[in-house]
């Protein structure tokens with residue numbers, strides 16, 4: 001329950017943080033809210049020799065609208081997202097998802113950057129970011145690059161982040177006016193990670209689904225974009241047949257682990273149900 005020894009650094013700029021990461025090498029880790037990293041350190045599953053605390057870098061926290069994009073600094077907390085009128089107005093599914101993460105204590109400290117950079121299949125934001133077509137700004141000693149959320153996740157705790165790189169911001173294209181959305185999450189109790197969860201963003205035209213994106217949380221080693229499931233509902237009025245086809249297509253790509261949240265078949269089954277519920281609720285909200 002007690003972490004191993006580590007050195008603590010508190011840079012005041014992204015440039016200083018990136019320099020520290022480069023100088024200190026693989027034994028250095030960024031520290032954001034600490035609500036994933038510190039428990040791992042207490043269990044000795046992570047033993048970094050250096051923690052680079054990002055809280056001293058003022059420019060990393062905040063929410064801005066830039067044209068058709070909402071740009072969120074990596075150190076913006078889940079609580080900041082919930083308090084933001086811009087998020088509630090422009091990307092309401094992000095508000096809905098943040099509210100389903102843990103409890104107020106965790107949400108006050110936990111950051112969106114830490115959530116998406118962590119690479120834990122149980123984190124809720126990654127599948128949502130894929131659903132929304134978001135991209136991540138990564139800054140390192142050799143410059144800045146933009147990586148789409150769909151290309152970021154490579155395996156459990158493996159991401160496109162190169163050693164020495166920092167994720168500094170997340171850009172989300174604002175979904176179409178009148179879009180419908182829902183994040184459905186099955187969990188064993190309040191504050192738990194998802195047994196299975198699905199994010200849906202869609203538009204309707206003339207009572208039929210015109211566009212649709214579906215993301216899945218904790219149903220594989222990485223978050224998933226369920227493209228065939230989305231295709232199965234486009235052009236339909238979301239009748240029972242279309243919903244079942246979408247659930248079946250989504251279940252076909254799920255490879256969850258059997259763990260304390262249930263055996264594989266159960267988690268796939270409830271994953272399909274989350275997809276159907278999210279589609280129905282999103283359609284009800286679409287204008």
Ligand SMILES: Cc1cc2nc3c(=O)[nH]c(=O)nc-3n(C[C@H](O)[C@H](O)[C@H](O)COP(=O)(O)OP(=O)(O)OC[C@H]3O[C@@H](n4cnc5c(N)ncnc54)[C@H](O)[C@@H]3O)c2cc1C
Pocket residue numbers: 029030031032033034035036037038039054074075100101102103106109110111112113114115117118122123124125161165166167168191192193194
């Ligand atoms: C009781 C409890 C319940 C929880 N339930 C949920 C849940 O239901 N859903 C959910 O999604 N999460 C859940 N969490 C996790 C929580 O949301 C974390 O806050 C989040 O996963 C990580 O964000 P953080 O800011 O705390 O990051 P940290 O723990 O500080 O960092 C996580 C990892 O990301 C790296 N990192 C952090 N920031 C950056 C950056 N800017 N650039 C590069 N690397 C970075 C760190 O080095 C570390 O490896 C729960 C946590 C607790 C304690």
